[in-house]
Amino acid sequence: MRVAVFRKAHFNAAHRVHNDTWTAAKNEEIFGKCNNVNYHGHNYELIVKVTGEVDPDTGYVIDLGILAGIIKRQVEDRFDHKNLNLDTEEFANTIPSTENFAVVIYNLLRVQLPERLDLQIRLYETPRNFVEYPA
Amino acid sequence: MRVAVFRKAHFNAAHRVHNDTWTAAKNEEIFGKCNNVNYHGHNYELIVKVTGEVDPDTGYVIDLGILAGIIKRQVEDRFDHKNLNLDTEEFANTIPSTENFAVVIYNLLRVQLPERLDLQIRLYETPRNFVEYPA
Amino acid sequence: MRVAVFRKAHFNAAHRVHNDTWTAAKNEEIFGKCNNVNYHGHNYELIVKVTGEVDPDTGYVIDLGILAGIIKRQVEDRFDHKNLNLDTEEFANTIPSTENFAVVIYNLLRVQLPERLDLQIRLYETPRNFVEYPA
Amino acid sequence: MRVAVFRKAHFNAAHRVHNDTWTAAKNEEIFGKCNNVNYHGHNYELIVKVTGEVDPDTGYVIDLGILAGIIKRQVEDRFDHKNLNLDTEEFANTIPSTENFAVVIYNLLRVQLPERLDLQIRLYETPRNFVEYPA
Amino acid sequence: MRVAVFRKAHFNAAHRVHNDTWTAAKNEEIFGKCNNVNYHGHNYELIVKVTGEVDPDTGYVIDLGILAGIIKRQVEDRFDHKNLNLDTEEFANTIPSTENFAVVIYNLLRVQLPERLDLQIRLYETPRNFVEYPA
C-alpha cells in the first residue's frame, strides 16, 4: 500500500540569473530582466512529495512534523531571506535558475530521508512558473 | 486517446489520530496534539482523478455530473460533518490518518466505477498537508 | 498616513453548534448536521487587520513578527487541535458559531495591542463561509 | 538531469457541448444545461508542462519567456474571447468538451516544440473540473 | 455586536458587452474583444456579504444554509449556464458588464432579505477583474 504524502513550505530570496562565462551583453540578451545586476526576488513555494509504504502502527508514510522539521533545517534556514548568488555556497558556481534550485533542494533533502522513501520536489518561483524534479 | 479528468469535492470532519494498542503516553509521544482526546477537525478537499479513453459520441471520459453524484453518495454523505472515529464503520479499527483515509475513499469509489477507468485520489487534510493514492 | 496591515494565520479545531437551553430535537432542527453530537471540525483561516499611522523610523504600522507572535500565543496555542466545546473556557457558555468565535478572537487580541491601533478580524470556517468583526 | 517546467496561462471563451448527429432531445438528455442553445462560458486556466534536460549554459529546460510566447500565439490569440463552436475551425466537427479541448491545445503546442522536449497539458474548465492530456 | 457573514457561490455564463444604440464600429472600438458577436464567457465567483446583529439563541447573523438557498434560487438557477444577453430578462435592455451584473444580483437578493440586514456583493468576472456593490 504505497501512498505519496506532500508537505508545503514557503520562503523568499533574491537572485540573479547570470552565466559568469558570458559577456554582460550575452547575459542581457539571453536572460533579459532576470539578469538585473542588482538582483530581484521571489516568494518561493515548495512542495515536497515523499512516497512509501504506510506504517500500520501509525497510519503514516512519514510523520509530517518530522518532514517539516527536515525542510526547515535543510531549506528554509539556509535560503530564507537570502541572496542566492551571494549568500549561499550552493550557487557559488551554479546558475540559480528554478530548475537548478529544485535539484539543489532535492539533494539537500534526499540525504536526510531513509532510502525506502522516494522523493520529488515541486518549486514555484511565481504562481505562474514552477518546476518538478525528478521529472 | 487516453485523458485524465479531475473532479474536486469538499467536506469537513472531526478525528483523532490514535492507536488503540498503545498506551496513552505512547500515543501522546508519537501523535502529539493530533492525539487530543476530545478530537480536532479539518476541511478536507478531495480531488478524484479518473483516466480512460474519450468517448467519441460525447467527448467525455466520464460525465462529471455522474462522477460528482458518485462522490456525493460514497464520500460526502458518509463523512461530511462526522466524527471519523466515532461515527463511521470504516475507522472502527483503522487509524484515521490522511494516508488511510485516502485508501478508504479510493476503495469506496473504485467499486462504483467501470473497470476500464483508472482511479487516483488526492486528499488535502490542510492546504499544507496532503496525500495521493495510489502513489 | 494611516495604513492597514494584515497577517494571516491558520489552525484547526473540532466543534459542535449547540444551544444547551434547547431540546435535542430543536437543536437538530435549527442546526442540522452542524449539531452532530460527536463533533465535526474545520481548518480555520484567520486574517488579522491592524490599522494605524506608519512609524517613520521603521516604515511599519506594527512589526508583523511581533503581531505574528501575539496571534500565536493568544489564538493558535489556545485553539489549535482543540475541541472548542470541551477544551476551551471561552465556549463553556457560548455557542462556537463562526460569528461568536470571531468576537472571542477579537477580544483576545484587542487587549494585547496598543490603543492607537484599530483591529478587525476575518475568520474563515471554510473557503465558502467566513465572517468579519467588527462589521 | 531531466526536469519538468510548468507555465500557467489564462483565457476565456463561450461554448456549447453538442453532438450534431443526435436529436435535440438526446443532446438535452445527455448534456443537460451544458447543451444550452445560446451557449455558456468559462475562464479556462491552462498549465503547460514541458520536460527535458537542463541546459548547463542557461540552467533552463526551456526559456519560459519563449514558452509563454508560443502559448500566446497558439492558444490565447486563437481562443481568448471566442465562441469555440462558431469562431474556431478546430471545433467545426469536434465537440468542445474539456477533454477534446486539451487534445486540441496539445497538438497546437506540440508542433512548436523541439522533439527532445516532452509535453503535457492540464486544462481547468472550472476550479472543480479539469483534465490532463496525455494521461 | 454587529458581525458580517460571507457566503461564496459559483456559476458560469456567456455574455457580450454591447451597446445597442451604437454602431458596430463604435462597439468594436470601445469594447474590443469583449464585443465579440458570438459571445464569450466566464466562471463567475460571487461573494455575498450580510451584516447584522448576532442572534444570541443561535450565534448566527443569518443561517448560512438559508442564505445559500436564497443565492441558489435567485442567482444560480437564473444565470448558471445561461447566455446573459439572450436568455435573461435582466439584461434585455442593460449591458451585462460586471458592474451592472453586480447591481442586478444585489437587487435580486435584497428583496429576499429582512430589512435589519445590510447587503453587499462582490462579483469576480475573472480572478483578476472584480467589482463590489454598493461601493
Add this chain to the structure above:
Amino acid sequence: MRVAVFRKAHFNAAHRVHNDTWTAAKNEEIFGKCNNVNYHGHNYELIVKVTGEVDPDTGYVIDLGILAGIIKRQVEDRFDHKNLNLDTEEFANTIPSTENFAVVIYNLLRVQLPERLDLQIRLYETPRNFVEYPA
C-alpha cells in the same frame, strides 16, 4: 450608483528593510533577517480598487483595459525585476517596507486617474503579509 472595480497585477522585486540613520547593530536588532545586507525578494501581488459612478453608455466605472495599462506603465515597468533600494528613485530616501511601498504606488496611480474616481491599494508582500492604503 457607485460601484468599486478591482484589477489585480503582479511583479517581483528585491529589497532590504534598512534605516540609514541607524547603526548596523540597531538595524539588525529591529529588522532581523529583513535587513540582510545582500537583499532578499518577493513576488508582489497588487490589487487596485477604483470607485465611481457607472457610465450608462458603457456599463463601466473605468475600462479595465485602460486601468491595466496605467498599472503596467506606472508600477510594473518601474518596479518589476528591480532592486527597490538600488534601482528606484522612489526608495532613495524611503524605507521599502510594504506600508511605504503601498503609499508610493498609490501616489503613482492617483495622478493618472480622473478626480471623480476614488482609489485604494492592496499590496501583498507574501500571501500571509499584506497592506491597504488608504486605510
